[in-house]
Amino acid sequence: MARSSDTKAQAGFALALPDNPLNGLANEHMHLREVCGHLDALADSDKAQPVLALSARAYIRGVLPNHARDEEEDLFPLLRRRAPDDKDLHCTLDRLSQDHRDIAAARPRVITILERLITDNAAPDAPEAVRLKCFADLERRHLLVENAVILPLARAYLNGRDLKRLRKRMQARRGVDDI
Ligand SMILES: [Fe+2]
Numbered sequence: 001m002a003r004s005s006d007t008k009a010q011a012g013f014a015l016a017l018p019d020n021p022l023n024g025l026a027n028e029h030m031h032l033r034e035v036c037g038h039l040d041a042l043a044d045s046d047k048a049q050p051v052l053a054l055s056a057r058a059y060i061r062g063v064l065p066n067h068a069r070d071e072e073e074d075l076f077p078l079l080r081r082r083a084p085d086d087k088d089l090h091c092t093l094d095r096l097s098q099d100h101r102d103i104a105a106a107r108p109r110v111i112t113i114l115e116r117l118i119t120d121n122a123a124p125d126a127p128e129a130v131r132l133k134c135f136a137d138l139e140r141r142h143l144l145v146e147n148a149v150i151l152p153l154a155r156a157y158l159n160g161r162d163l164k165r166l167r168k169r170m171q172a173r174r175g176v177d178d179i
């Protein structure tokens, strides 16, 4: 079910989607790093911080699934097609796909924890704090590789038609078109 905070997060992305969709993915990476910082701040404090919990929940629930699909269903296959002999790249993409599965598996529990922190206006207990930190660590390691390796290679390998297709697919996923 669509929720207003998630819709706002998606609309914010849609309005900001640049002509080059790789810049859109890079912008989302920047926001995801901020979300990781919010998860750390929640985990490290014994005080309730509902604004941070709300912001993290909106992004993890509303933006992250589409972001992973942009990469799994479009960016990674395009890269594999444009660089069929780059074995290192294919290996890296395999590892990143495993990260996506691990992140997707951990995501519902993280959302449930954030829901509780919001509803109870509470700080996380020790097991919840560990879960939040593990999720932030996994996401940060993943972003590091995508920013350092995947996006630069995508800028080198993908042609104008690839980028146009990727942008269209990202817009379709978010239910928007050019204004
Ligand atoms: Fe990404």
Ligand SMILES: [Fe+2]
Pocket: 068, 071, 096, 100, 142, 146
């Ligand atoms: Fe990713």
